[in-house]
Amino acid sequence: MTMFSIRFDLRHPQGSRVSVAERYAASLEMCEWADRNGFVAVTLSEHHGVDDGYLPSIFPMAAAVAARTRSIFINLAAVVAPLHDPLRLAEDAAVVDLISRGRLALVLANGYVPSEFAMFARDLADRPKLVTEAVETLRHAWTGEPFEFRRRQVRVTPRPFQPGGPMLSLGGASEVAARRAARLGVGFLPSLDQFWPAYRDECLALGRPDPGPGTPTPPMFLHVAHDVEAAWDEVGEACLYEMNAYGRWAAESASQTGYQPIPDVAMLRTLGLHLVLTPEQCIDHGRRTGLLMFHPMIGGLDPEIGWSSLHLFESEVLPALRR
Numbered sequence: 001m002t003m004f005s006i007r008f009d010l011r012h013p014q015g016s017r018v019s020v021a022e023r024y025a026a027s028l029e030m031c032e033w034a035d036r037n038g039f040v041a042v043t044l045s046e047h048h049g050v051d052d053g054y055l056p057s058i059f060p061m062a063a064a065v066a067a068r069t070r071s072i073f074i075n076l077a078a079v080v081a082p083l084h085d086p087l088r089l090a091e092d093a094a095v096v097d098l099i100s101r102g103r104l105a106l107v108l109a110n111g112y113v114p115s116e117f118a119m120f121a122r123d124l125a126d127r128p129k130l131v132t133e134a135v136e137t138l139r140h141a142w143t144g145e146p147f148e149f150r151r152r153q154v155r156v157t158p159r160p161f162q163p164g165g166p167m168l169s170l171g172g173a174s175e176v177a178a179r180r181a182a183r184l185g186v187g188f189l190p191s192l193d194q195f196w197p198a199y200r201d202e203c204l205a206l207g208r209p210d211p212g213p214g215t216p217t218p219p220m221f222l223h224v225a226h227d228v229e230a231a232w233d234e235v236g237e238a239c240l241y242e243m244n245a246y247g248r249w250a251a252e253s254a255s256q257t258g259y260q261p262i263p264d265v266a267m268l269r270t271l272g273l274h275l276v277l278t279p280e281q282c283i284d285h286g287r288r289t290g291l292l293m294f295h296p297m298i299g300g301l302d303p304e305i306g307w308s309s310l311h312l313f314e315s316e317v318l319p320a321l322r323r
Contacts, residue, residue, distance in 0.1 A: 002286040002321045005075075006034045006294045007043040010055040013241060013300040020053060024061075026303035028068050030296055030310065035069035037314055043075045048083065049119045052245070052300065059092040066100035074100055077189060078109035078171040082130035083120045087149065089134060090141035090156045097160035104162075107189050108134055109171035112253040128180065131170065135184050138165060173256045182206060191257045193217055217258075218293045221274040223309045224282050224317060231276045231309075236265035238299035239274045245299070279316035286321050 008027045012020050031042050042065055046058040055061060062074050074096070079089070097104040110127040111117065117124050140147040141156035142165030148154075160166060169187030172178055175198035181188040182202035188211075190196050196214035203211055221239055225231035246259035262268050277285060286292050294313075296306030 002290050002292060004034070004037070004039045004292050004294070005041040005043060006030060006039055006296065007045070008055070008061075008295075008297065009045040009047075010053065010061075010297070011050075011242065011245070011300045012053040014052075016300050017302055023297065023300075023303065026306075027297065028064055030303075030306070031065045031072065032068050033310060033314075034294075035072040037318060039072055041073040041075045042069075043077050045077060046080060047113065048080070048116045059096055062096045062104065063099050066096055066103065069100075069103075071103070073103050073105065075105045075107065077107035077169075079106055080111040080116065081108040081134040082111055082122050082127050083116060084134070086134045086137035087141065087154060087156060090138050093138070093166055094142065094156065094158060094160040097162055097166050098158065100161070102161040102166075104160075104166040105169070106138075106166050107169045107171045107187075110177065112173070112255040112257070113249050114252060128176075132180070132184065135168060135170075135186060138168065141165075178202065182208065187211075190214075190217075191255075215291075216289075218289065218291050219273050219275045220258075221295045221298050222282070222292055223274075223276045224279060224312045225276060225309065226278060226312070228276050228278060232265065232269070234305050235274075235276065235298070235301060236268070238301040240265050240268050240299075242299035243268060243273075279312060279320075282313065282317045283320045286317070 010023060010027060012023055034042060044055065044058050044061055046056060047054040048056045058076050058079060062076060065074055093104060093106060108131055110131055114124065137149060142160050144157055144159040146153050146155045167187065169189050170177060170181035171189045172181065172195060173191040175195055178188055178190065178195045178199035179202040182199050188199040193214065193216055200211055223231055223235050240262060243259055243262050246257060247261040250257045250259050251261060268274060296310055297303060
């Protein structure tokens, strides 16, 4: 069976035809559409102080998605944990989990963008310590019982909808991060597939259940169109914008995120990380891989162009994959 997911980060570069408010409204309408059409998850991502308005407040957005949908899973990937107060993080997540009636999952990340840490007066060297503290705090907080936090007694209410709280994972771009996730007893979402074996090995060494060989990371972008070349003319620059925006961050921090600066759309197409497929090709791809991930407003793409892909998927791809 093929599963479908959809992702938003709400980048809004200068020159967009729509307003920021219209882009946010379109994302919520797309989430409702995905929910109606049996998508398994919507993923939201956060960054801070970005010129293009990248979504900074992930929990209010998640609450809005939760209120507008009924069954789709809401995956926050990733929450830059060192930039959040752990107690407030626990409260916000609990409230969203209640609104969604248990459809929330959190991926906590160390973070890697220097300007974000400067903005919040955080030291990059403290990231492992702060992420570990966040995991431990969330576990205590979601019991609803008093516990000690930074040498004082605290209590977080209300409890989440899910007993024990939402599913927790760590995101990571190194073997060190992978082994940390295993030691903390949480899931792991690697930036590159090459880091998964370290997580699996550490789980086994600790006597934890085998998490398996891992699932290959799907392409960063999928667009469905009858005319592939014409579609690339519409979406190529937005895909290139996102690749280079992430690529600059990766280069600045020497992080292995899978993104890199690329000079043009022609080279981007050769990497195979962004797919533009006909309905027939999309059906075949879905059957072979078992997962299709849409990013319909990538890099500030016009919502109308994103909708054209989603509607074509609904009318010509989805019926075939459900047979």
